[in-house]
Each structure stands twice: as C-alpha cells, then as structure tokens.
Amino acid sequence: MTKRLAATVLAGIMAVSAVAPAWAVNLPDARRDVWTAHKINRGAIAQVTSKGEGRFAVVCNKTDRKGYLVYVLPAADRGAIQGGSIDVVFNFDKGRNKISRTLSWDPDGFYTDPFGPKSELTEWMKRAYDVKINVKGHKGVASEFSLKNSWVSITKMFEICD
Secondary structure (H helix, E strand, O other): OHHHHHHHHHHHHHHHHHHOOOOOOOOOOOOOOOOOOEOOOOOOEEEOOOOOOOOOEEEEEEOOEEEEEEEEOOOOEEEOOOEEEEEEEEOOOOOOOOEEEEEEEEEOOEEEEEEEOOOOOHHEEEHOOOOEEEEEEOOOOEEEEEEEOHHHHHHHHHHHHH
C-alpha cells in the first residue's frame, strides 16, 4: 500500500512538472521603452515596459532551452484571479495585423504559453514597429510598447540560456 501511494504521488508530481515550466519567475523591473535581456533564476528574460497594466515578457528556461511567453496580472488582480486561461490579442502596427493566443495558468502565479523562434507571433515581432496587447475580458488591461530591438534582446536571451 505504501509503495502504491508513493508511486501515485510521484506520478502526480511528474505530470504537473511536465505541464508547466519548472521555474519560479519573479520578473525583475523592465526598463521603460527599451528592450533588455538578462539572466534570472534558472534562465533568462527579454522584456520591455511602457504604457499599460500587467506585464508581458519572453522567458527562457535553462533546463530545457525553450521559450515561454509570460503574462503577470496587474497588481490589483494578483491573488484575486488564479487558474484557467486568458485570451490575449496582439495588435501589431495599430491593429492592422492581429494574432490571438490563449495563455494557461501556471502555479507559480502567472499565465504562460510556448514561444518559439518559428511562430507567427515571432515573425510579427521581427517585422512590426509596435504592439498593443489586450487581455480579453479585462477592461482597461492592455500593454503597449515598441518592438524596436525586441528580436535582438530575444536572441540574446536564448544565448544566455545556453
């Protein structure tokens, strides 16, 4: 009985760790209107901040070298909203081009989705000038920033992860 219980607990832990990135993110402050890439615990981050609530970043986990799009809720919503998923719309170059993504809740306290170098989102980040990110169902929660040098910072972030 004890061995079966231990095996069940181990299987549960393995299933949870396979779903979510295995790192705790405490996003450091981002520089205003300037993309930066730097090391964080167990990985690296590329980020910028400008107008808006909430916090978007691209993070690389050193253990698996994969990228993740990360969204941290606005301060007023942290703790009150947990679980499920959120729908996010990326409006590139004043809304002429839009991409929708669904981000899933991570137990470390943020929403996340994979971020790869060959996705539609990545391609728009490389060629667009600015982006406004809206979180559906959350009035007034949008982040707006320039994409100038974003790909330079993201490339550097992946290099830091190696």
